[in-house]
Every structure is written in structure tokens, then in C-alpha cells.
Amino acid sequence: MKPIRSLTQTLCVVLAAFSSSLVLAQTTTNYPNKPVKMVVGYAPGGAVDVVARTLGQSLAAQLGQSFIVENKPGAGTNIAVKSVITAEPDGYTLMMAANALAANMALYQPMPFDAEKELTAVSLVGRVPVVIAANPNVPYTTVAQLIAAAKAKPGQIAFASPGNGSTPHMAIEFFAKAAGIDLQHIPYKGGSPAITDAIGGQLPLVAVNALEVLPHAKSGKLKVLAVLSPTRSAIYPDVPTIAESGFPGFEASVWYGVVAPAATPKPVVQKLHAEIQKALQTKEVKERMNAVGGEVIPGSSEMFANLIRSERQRYEKLVREANIKPD
Structure with missing residues (x-):
């Protein structure tokens, strides 16, 4: 059996x-x-x-x-x-x-x-690359000028992001370490309110993805200092990359x-x-x-x-x- x-x-x-x-x-x-x-x-x-x-x-x-x-x-x-x-x-x-x-x-x-x-x-x-954008009234228009301003006032220049741990937040932390500067991070609940406060002048900088900034860059309400991609963005052809701004090999997308x-x-x-x-x-x-x-x-x-x-x-x-x- x-x-x-x-x-x-x-x-x-x-x-x-x-x-x-x-x-x-x-x-x-x-x-x-x-x-x-x-x-x-x-x-x-x-x-x-x-x-x-x-x-x-x-x-x-x-x-x-x-x-x-x-x-x-x-x-x-x-x-x-x-x-x-x-x-x-x-x-x-x-x-x-x-x-x-x-x-x-x-x-x-x-x-x-x-x-x-x-x-x-x-x-x-x-x-899609992350971009660093600024209120048009701030005195710096390039990454080099931003770094110089940040070194003159350590920890006093603030940037907004869509939130703690968001990709733009992480990207700027990587950039700050590479540049040897200390920026003050202000987290928001999403990219839209962060952009709104940068436009309103509540803080000078905002880090978000390229898409979210586009209409405000076109209207002149924000100026884009750099795109954090290895090549120039199709929607920001005149804006230098972070590599062109002195950080070859650095990218954040x-x-x-x-x-x-x-x-x-x-x-x-x-x-x-x-x-x-x-x-x-x-x-x-x-x-x-x-x-x-x-x-x-x-x-x-x-x-x-x-x-x-x-x-x-x-x-x-x-x-x-x-x-x-x-x-």
C-alpha cells in the first residue's frame, strides 16, 4: 500500500x-x-x-x-x-x-x-530636477552669490521646502554640505505653501521640483538660481545647472x-x-x-x-x- x-x-x-x-x-x-x-x-x-x-x-x-x-x-x-x-x-x-x-x-x-x-x-x-529659486528682491542672483551671502551670515538665510525629508529638502542639505554653508530649513506641508511664502517675502529661498516653480518664474515672481540636474532643463534653458555653478558631478532630481x-x-x-x-x-x-x-x-x-x-x-x-x- x-x-x-x-x-x-x-x-x-x-x-x-x-x-x-x-x-x-x-x-x-x-x-x-x-x-x-x-x-x-x-x-x-x-x-x-x-x-x-x-x-x-x-x-x-x-x-x-x-x-x-x-x-x-x-x-x-x-x-x-x-x-x-x-x-x-x-x-x-x-x-x-x-x-x-x-x-x-x-x-x-x-x-x-x-x-x-x-x-x-x-x-x-x-x-525631474529640483531647483533653487529665490524671491526676486534678494540681493543674490547666482549660486556663487548665495554661497557668499550664506557664509557671511551662517544659519541666517532660510529656505522653504515641501517638508522634512522631502526630496528638495534632502537636495539642499546635500548642496549645503558640499558648499560648506549652513542654511536654515523651514518645512512646509507641500510645495505650494512654500512657494507662496517665498513669493511673499517671508523667506528668501525655496527648493521644489522644476514643474512647481515654472509659472512663477515665467511671471517674474521668483527667480531660479540653478537647476540641480546634470544638463540644462528644457523648461529653463537659460538657467545654469548646479555643475555649471561650481559643483561638477552634483545632481538632485x-x-x-x-x-x-x-x-x-x-x-x-x-x-x-x-x-x-x-x-x-x-x-x-x-x-x-x-x-x-x-x-x-x-x-x-x-x-x-x-x-x-x-x-x-x-x-x-x-x-x-x-x-x-x-x-
């Missing part, structure tokens, strides 16, 4: 494995056969939301299914991240992530999640990429990656990214995973040395 029972058990295991493989193959072949949700950890209208909707429209056209953006702001994007981590890993819940995905692992204690273990990197999408729950089947991840790469080559996506001051960044899933890892390590060092706390 034992050999028969053993044979039966073996057949059950083989059949179960075959069935699982068949289901996975059908899932991959038919994917997507229903709408896909793209979670965004910010309110509608911001740069991450715009990028998610732009990519979603292109993917919908390519794959014949809707890509629906779901905005879940709060807790520095941690609410959105956790909702994706706990979602069914079937490829129908994705997230358009940004730098906060890496930064929050260093910023919040205890660590709210482990993106490297609980999520899978699907594809990097693009980046808001990057965007798609992630999925960790157990998402590899063939689904590979298909998504291939379709995103295809979308990034379209005229519509490139133009939309240029319109928000950014650029598309094609590349492998491994490249994006490595970026998340290196960014987490970079932020860990800065958070520790500068004693940065979340809002």
Missing part, C-alpha cells in the same frame, strides 16, 4: 505544480484582462500624478485595458506604499513611486517597510518609477517592463515629461532596483549626519 500511496502523493504534487504553471501561463498570456490600478502617494495635479496619468494613458492604448490612477496621499506616501505591499500580487496593483520610497526607509523609525524585500522594481520612468508587490509573477513584471519601455519611446510620453521639466529614463528593472538601494544608503547617511526628522 505504501508504494501506491507514495505514487499517488507524487502524482498530486506533479499535478498541482502543472496546474499552477498552467494558471501562471494563462495569467501572463492574458495579462491584463481587467483594469490596472496605479497608486500615487500624492494629491492629484502634482508631478508624480501627471507622470502616472501620462504613462497610464500610453499603457492603456498599448494593452487595451484601463490604467486607473488612485491617489492616496498621507504619511509621506507611506499609506500608499503599504497599500501596494499588501495588495494581491497579480500585476493589477502598481505604484508610481518617487524618491520618498527610498528616503522613508531612512527617515522613519521604526522603518515603515522594506521596499527592497516587499516590492519589486518594474521600471524607472524618468526624472525627483525620480519616478513603477513598483509592484514583491510576489508579482516574474513574467508579468517582464511584460510590464517591456510595455513601459515601449511607452517611454513614444512622442506623447517624451513631450509630456519635457512639459513637466523632466526626461524619460529607459533601463532595466535591475537598474531601477539598484537605484532604490543606492538612494536608501545615501539618504541613511544624510539623515544620520544632519539629524533630519519627519514632519
Whole structure:
């Protein structure tokens, strides 16, 4: 009886494995056969939301299914991240992530999640540079003049940011360390109120992404001192880069990429990656990214995973040395 029972058990295991493989193959072949949700950890209208909707429209056209953006702001994007981590890993819940995905692992204690273990990197999408902008009435118009003013008044020149631990905040902390200056950080609840107070003269400087400053730079309400990207921005062609301002090799950008729950089947991840790469080559996506001051960044899933890892390590060092706390 034992050999028969053993044979039966073996057949059950083989059949179960075959069935699982068949289901996975059908899932991959038919994917997507229903709408896909793209979670965004910010309110509608911001740069991450715009990028998610732009990519979603292109993917919908390519794959014949809707890509629906779901905005879940709060807790520095941690609410959105956790909702994706706990979602069914079937490829129908994705997230358009940004730098906060890496930064929050260093910023919040205890660590709210482990993106490297609980999520899978699907594809990097693009980046938009951080800019340093100033009230037009301040006496400095270049980064060199700002540094000289800051050295003359250590800790007295203030800059606004969208919040403690935000990408622009971290970017200016990196810049200040490189320049050997001490600036006073004033955190706000988002880029809009930070910009409003810089325009109103409550403080001289603001650090935000390039898109948010654009209308105010065009109207003359703010002047952009530098873009923190390796090359000049398409929407600020006359503004020098931070490298041109004396800091070669320095850059700070808001990057965007798609992630999925960790157990998402590899063939689904590979298909998504291939379709995103295809979308990034379209005229519509490139133009939309240029319109928000950014650029598309094609590349492998491994490249994006490595970026998340290196960014987490970079932020860990800065958070520790500068004693940065979340809002």
C-alpha cells in the first residue's frame, strides 16, 4: 500500500505544480484582462500624478485595458506604499513611486517597510530636477552669490521646502554640505505653501521640483538660481545647472518609477517592463515629461532596483549626519 500511496502523493504534487504553471501561463498570456490600478502617494495635479496619468494613458492604448490612477496621499506616501505591499500580487496593483520610497526607509523609525524585500522594481520612468529659486528682491542672483551671502551670515538665510525629508529638502542639505554653508530649513506641508511664502517675502529661498516653480518664474515672481540636474532643463534653458555653478558631478532630481508587490509573477513584471519601455519611446510620453521639466529614463528593472538601494544608503547617511526628522 505504501508504494501506491507514495505514487499517488507524487502524482498530486506533479499535478498541482502543472496546474499552477498552467494558471501562471494563462495569467501572463492574458495579462491584463481587467483594469490596472496605479497608486500615487500624492494629491492629484502634482508631478508624480501627471507622470502616472501620462504613462497610464500610453499603457492603456498599448494593452487595451484601463490604467486607473488612485491617489492616496498621507504619511509621506507611506499609506500608499503599504497599500501596494499588501495588495494581491497579480500585476493589477502598481505604484508610481518617487524618491520618498527610498528616503522613508531612512527617515522613519521604526522603518515603515522594506521596499527592497516587499516590492519589486518594474521600471524607472524618468526624472525631474529640483531647483533653487529665490524671491526676486534678494540681493543674490547666482549660486556663487548665495554661497557668499550664506557664509557671511551662517544659519541666517532660510529656505522653504515641501517638508522634512522631502526630496528638495534632502537636495539642499546635500548642496549645503558640499558648499560648506549652513542654511536654515523651514518645512512646509507641500510645495505650494512654500512657494507662496517665498513669493511673499517671508523667506528668501525655496527648493521644489522644476514643474512647481515654472509659472512663477515665467511671471517674474521668483527667480531660479540653478537647476540641480546634470544638463540644462528644457523648461529653463537659460538657467545654469548646479555643475555649471561650481559643483561638477552634483545632481538632485525627483525620480519616478513603477513598483509592484514583491510576489508579482516574474513574467508579468517582464511584460510590464517591456510595455513601459515601449511607452517611454513614444512622442506623447517624451513631450509630456519635457512639459513637466523632466526626461524619460529607459533601463532595466535591475537598474531601477539598484537605484532604490543606492538612494536608501545615501539618504541613511544624510539623515544620520544632519539629524533630519519627519514632519
